[in-house]
Amino acid sequence: MNWYEKLNQYFPIEEMKSKEHIELLLKEKADIYHKNEGPNHVMMYVETDDFVFVDYLFVSTDARGQGLGKKLLNELKQKDKPIILEVEPVDYDDTDTEKRQRFYSREGFKHAQSIGYKRRSLATNEINELEILYWSPTDETEKSIFDKMKHTYENIHTYKDHELYGASYEDVDQVLTYEKEKDQATV
Numbered sequence: 001m002n003w004y005e006k007l008n009q010y011f012p013i014e015e016m017k018s019k020e021h022i023e024l025l026l027k028e029k030a031d032i033y034h035k036n037e038g039p040n041h042v043m044m045y046v047e048t049d050d051f052v053f054v055d056y057l058f059v060s061t062d063a064r065g066q067g068l069g070k071k072l073l074n075e076l077k078q079k080d081k082p083i084i085l086e087v088e089p090v091d092y093d094d095t096d097t098e099k100r101q102r103f104y105s106r107e108g109f110k111h112a113q114s115i116g117y118k119r120r121s122l123a124t125n126e127i128n129e130l131e132i133l134y135w136s137p138t139d140e141t142e143k144s145i146f147d148k149m150k151h152t153y154e155n156i157h158t159y160k161d162h163e164l165y166g167a168s169y170e171d172v173d174q175v176l177t178y179e180k181e182k183d184q185a186t187v
Contacts, residue, residue, distance in 0.1 A: 003035065003042045010058050012088070014121035014128040017055075017157075021164050025156060033156065036072065043072050046156055051148045052076050054085040055156065073107050073135075082140045084148055085109075086117065086130040109133040114142045114182035115149065119157075119175045122165045142183040150176055 001009075004019045017025075022044065025033040033055075036043040040063035046053040054076070059069045076083050087100055112132040121128050134145045153172050162168045169175070 003037050006042050006058050007056050013123045041068055051082045053152045080137050082134055082136040084134045087133055089131055104133050109135045112142050112145050114179045115146050116177035122167050146178040
């Protein structure tokens with residue numbers, strides 16, 4: 001099974017970029033968009049001068065519980081910059097969502113309380129709500145995380161979207177919201 005099939009089987013359709021989209025990012029944004037692949041994992045991530053965004057992190061069922069996810073995140077943490085990712089909200093009918101959130105919490109990731117993220121899927125036309133988690137070696141504010149997410153949305157998620165999908169995703173200001181009063185760092 002190739003890297004895209006692994007991702008496509010694990011992630012819901014509304015969260016998946018097309019294979020063409022990812023390959024285009026790997027080719028045309030090779031300076032910032034990367035693939036880390038092994039027999040039991042696939043990690044797609046963005047690395048800029050001041051943050052890392054994990055687009056996809058897949059660890060095969062056979063390798064779970066053996067520290068591979070932790071090892072991959074620790075490699076990113078060694079870059080000494082904030083790490084941001086999107087996760088599905090906990091769905092108690094889907095135990096994987098709860099396990100995933102617990103895993104990231106154990107790895108020191110915080111839930112960005114002040115950032116809302118709702119995007120209409122071009123594949124299903126349904127609104128998909130995700131939570132933003134982040135890890136930071138410094139006292140990064142949620143406002144800073146929000147700005148980095150906007151950058152990711154505009155430069156990665158919607159990259160050539162109309163060309164690739166025949167339609168465009170919503171404008172960043174419709175998708176990402178920031179509520180200053182919920183930002184614990186501004187208190």
